[in-house]
Amino acid sequence: MKPGDALALVLEEARAAGAQEADAIWEESESLSLDAFEGKVQNLERSDSAGLGLRALVDGRPGYSFTERLAPEAVRRCARDAVALARFTDPIGLRLPELATDVHALPSVELGLWNPAVERFDPKAMLEACLAAEARAREADPRVVNIPHLGASRSTGRTLLANSKGFLGERRSGSASFGIGVVSREDGIDKMGWDGISWRDPSRLDAEGLALQAVQRSVELLGAHPIPSGPVPVLFDERISAQFLSIFLGAFLADAVQKGQSRLVGRVGQRLAPPGFHLSTQPHLVGMSGSRFFDGEGLATSPRRLVDDGILRGFLHNLETAARDGIAPTGDAVRGYTGRVSAGFSNLQVELPGGRSRESLEQAFPRVLHVVKLEGSTGCNPVSGDVSIGVQGFLVQGASRTPVDRVSLSGNIFETLSELEGWGDNYRPGIRSQFVPSLLARTLQLAS
Amino acid sequence: MDRQRAGRILQAAQAHGADLAELFVEETRFSSMLLRDRKIESATAGTEFGIGLRMVCGGQVLYAHTSRESEDSLLGVVEELAAARPRDGSGLDLGDPIDGRGTVPPDPARIDPDDPGVDGRLDALRRADESARSVSARVVQVSTTLLHRRSRILILNSEGLDVEDDRCWTRFTVAVVAEHQGHRQTGNEAPGERRGLEFLRGLDVEGQSRLAAERAVRMLDAKPAPAGEMPVLIGNGFGGVIFHEACGHPLETEALRRKATPFAGRIGDSVAQPCLTAIDDGTIPDAWGSLEFDDEGTPTARTVLIEGGILKGFLADRIGAAECGLPRTGSARRESYRYAPVSRMRNTFVAAGTSTVQDMLDSMGTGLWAVRMGGGSVNPATGEFNFAVEEGYMVKDGRVGAAVRGATLTGKGHEIMPRIRMVGNDFELAPGTCGAASGQIPVCVGQPSLLVDPILVGGRS
Numbered sequence: 001m002k003p004g005d006a007l008a009l010v011l012e013e014a015r016a017a018g019a020q021e022a023d024a025i026w027e028e029s030e031s032l033s034l035d036a037f038e039g040k041v042q043n044l045e046r047s048d049s050a051g052l053g054l055r056a057l058v059d060g061r062p063g064y065s066f067t068e069r070l071a072p073e074a075v076r077r078c079a080r081d082a083v084a085l086a087r088f089t090d091p092i093g094l095r096l097p098e099l100a101t102d103v104h105a106l107p108s109v110e111l112g113l114w115n116p117a118v119e120r121f122d123p124k125a126m127l128e129a130c131l132a133a134e135a136r137a138r139e140a141d142p143r144v145v146n147i148p149h150l151g152a153s154r155s156t157g158r159t160l161l162a163n164s165k166g167f168l169g170e171r172r173s174g175s176a177s178f179g180i181g182v183v184s185r186e187d188g189i190d191k192m193g194w195d196g197i198s199w200r201d202p203s204r205l206d207a208e209g210l211a212l213q214a215v216q217r218s219v220e221l222l223g224a225h226p227i228p229s230g231p232v233p234v235l236f237d238e239r240i241s242a243q244f245l246s247i248f249l250g251a252f253l254a255d256a257v258q259k260g261q262s263r264l265v266g267r268v269g270q271r272l273a274p275p276g277f278h279l280s281t282q283p284h285l286v287g288m289s290g291s292r293f294f295d296g297e298g299l300a301t302s303p304r305r306l307v308d309d310g311i312l313r314g315f316l317h318n319l320e321t322a323a324r325d326g327i328a329p330t331g332d333a334v335r336g337y338t339g340r341v342s343a344g345f346s347n348l349q350v351e352l353p354g355g356r357s358r359e360s361l362e363q364a365f366p367r368v369l370h371v372v373k374l375e376g377s378t379g380c381n382p383v384s385g386d387v388s389i390g391v392q393g394f395l396v397q398g399a400s401r402t403p404v405d406r407v408s409l410s411g412n413i414f415e416t417l418s419e420l421e422g423w424g425d426n427y428r429p430g431i432r433s434q435f436v437p438s439l440l441a442r443t444l445q446l447a448s
Numbered sequence: 449m450d451r452q453r454a455g456r457i458l459q460a461a462q463a464h465g466a467d468l469a470e471l472f473v474e475e476t477r478f479s480s481m482l483l484r485d486r487k488i489e490s491a492t493a494g495t496e497f498g499i500g501l502r503m504v505c506g507g508q509v510l511y512a513h514t515s516r517e518s519e520d521s522l523l524g525v526v527e528e529l530a531a532a533r534p535r536d537g538s539g540l541d542l543g544d545p546i547d548g549r550g551t552v553p554p555d556p557a558r559i560d561p562d563d564p565g566v567d568g569r570l571d572a573l574r575r576a577d578e579s580a581r582s583v584s585a586r587v588v589q590v591s592t593t594l595l596h597r598r599s600r601i602l603i604l605n606s607e608g609l610d611v612e613d614d615r616c617w618t619r620f621t622v623a624v625v626a627e628h629q630g631h632r633q634t635g636n637e638a639p640g641e642r643r644g645l646e647f648l649r650g651l652d653v654e655g656q657s658r659l660a661a662e663r664a665v666r667m668l669d670a671k672p673a674p675a676g677e678m679p680v681l682i683g684n685g686f687g688g689v690i691f692h693e694a695c696g697h698p699l700e701t702e703a704l705r706r707k708a709t710p711f712a713g714r715i716g717d718s719v720a721q722p723c724l725t726a727i728d729d730g731t732i733p734d735a736w737g738s739l740e741f742d743d744e745g746t747p748t749a750r751t752v753l754i755e756g757g758i759l760k761g762f763l764a765d766r767i768g769a770a771e772c773g774l775p776r777t778g779s780a781r782r783e784s785y786r787y788a789p790v791s792r793m794r795n796t797f798v799a800a801g802t803s804t805v806q807d808m809l810d811s812m813g814t815g816l817w818a819v820r821m822g823g824g825s826v827n828p829a830t831g832e833f834n835f836a837v838e839e840g841y842m843v844k845d846g847r848v849g850a851a852v853r854g855a856t857l858t859g860k861g862h863e864i865m866p867r868i869r870m871v872g873n874d875f876e877l878a879p880g881t882c883g884a885a886s887g888q889i890p891v892c893v894g895q896p897s898l899l900v901d902p903i904l905v906g907g908r909s
Contacts, residue, residue: 032532037706041534045511046525047786049498066494068515069475074495085491088481088570123532148708148829183708183829190710190830229675259485260588261625338478340490376825376834379856379906383625383632388673388906390834390858408675408834408856408906447675447906 013079033153053337149181193218283346290433296335355425464530635664673855679815694861701768736879783887797894801871872897
């Protein structure tokens, strides 16, 4: 079935089966990827997929279903499944929004999510990029011993959302990506360096530049060793600062706050970070991964600061959590066709004004651990904010810079944020959904 | 899928230069229920359907997946893949055809969520919830879920392989949050088996919930863990996640064919103390990671990885075996039709030894008893790993002391192996989900308690 027809059918069948309200999502995607190893293609993959997801509300009780079989009979079964499951769940007290006039099938081109050039990124161009990058990496440094990760890809996708109140929205996106992982060796010790990027326009992929960067990131850690345990100021490089912060972003979900699973319960209006620090959801950044005009429930999105000048101002809501708090919906709902409606950042941004250069941050204390690699996040507790994480990086002492590994850092993210000494003045390049500059923490506990 | 239609598609793939062509047809039904804060918060059902087409041309793997099952559409996919293939003329001898024909019949005792009258799930979730709350007034939140998955798959290849399988997985999870004076701790249990909902009948859901709640409450009194190198007694069952991540992944041919493993070229070498034997076994009845046939149709097997400290073998799919010159082990796996199969683990474990937990506590001096491990990660190319300790205690002169929280274990897999000094007699398997190149798949990890001396502990004090 065509997406519009399938959405109309599943909503109609849900109504006929007893749902007073329903919303449904259609997602389809196509992708092509190529991996190379030692000058040859190792894998080539292409895919197309489509799926339909339904939320049926029966007397305020939600039931969810999805299907990748898209013939009319399968779509009807999907509707029956959701309505049947709704009888098991408890009421959530939400009403779908009346049709908004300011959101309807806004053209994705305005958000820059679609560039037809992406379809010209074909296997030949991908292989050329891989071979050029591999050759460049191998000649860049004699210590390079292996390039186990080398690949390019393109993907395109289309999402349609419809509800029983008459909303129908659509967006389309496409991107091209390249990544390379290099292993170098010295004195029998291996270190891996990686770099990768995505752009809407494949001509912006600089495979050889990324190869050199990956080599640099690999060899710069050779000879690393532990340093003695103790408190140390830590600079989280912009390569990993978003990864670090994202471990704890669940604290900003209204659902977690309402259920007591966030350290930010009861802290609206209080100081979380130093003055000048702004953390926002930015749905209208041109060309970025999390950009969108309507959210997962069909509401208009808008930029909003959750932390404004260091003060906590609010949380991320969907219709259900907004109703529970008795506030106006904020348009932060997130949804895929197989899952439930949740909430999330539509591009997380730590804003740059007030940011400083890397050199300035590294010299802010006589001794700074500049972290460029995180090793897993499972020692971190997203609820309490407790941090315990293995890291690699450099100990910077004035002009001296020595590589460090086999150490772990511990502390608490919320204490770290409140004592933030400074932040950087730029983001990692490429299309992404998180924009976090490097972050300088006054002190964490280092163990070796 | 109609065999004649499939035959024409496979022939077309061969005509376009495939040495081996394969179709993987999958239809999977999912269902899940979540009870949180005494409310059924969500109930979901769904159907996944798709076809994976693999063409092996020399050393290249061309893979496509689609949900469009018409012959024209699939022939179009073959042509698209063939046209996209960069030709580099390399060859690969794939060896003998897989000897796989057959249909695995569904277990007659199996209970499916789609069967009419199946409604014991709500009751099980509510009993589990009450059981956790009854442990302590400090229990402030309980979430319980039931997850069920049934996959019907068909694998056909250009050599005549024809395998049908009907696989079920059922899992119960409980997550408990306990709170005292503003401090929170969590406890989790997540038993699962490769069976239908009949798995629930033999499961003590109340007992599982109690275990999770008691752990969360115990850890409320824990102090920050110390840091530094020390002997660590790693608990049985889920403690095997360290072996899985740090040694299991580097023993997959998927790592070996990219030369991204410290075990390359080391079969026959001593890689651990003689007390250590490690096995990956896909044949354990009903175990979470077991299979009758792997995902390219090879009957599954029991594979000895390390025996008495000597490296014996790798886990190989067909291409990995051919490229690396190793025997196939029935280890080709994929999450779904969306992934080409590669070598993956099934139920991977360190075999039982002879020491008691008290023997090991007595011999460790001062160190950490990591009774229960949390998750972790590893870089297979370098062996570097990092794991969280969910429940830990300090040990001094063989005596178990205060509970500690926030500890992590850090190191390199191949360096840790020789430091496993004693192997316990309390072997246990635990189910989990493993993520890698061919997606998220069900596996078991397992081990008896192991004394590792020393290992780097990261903590706060």
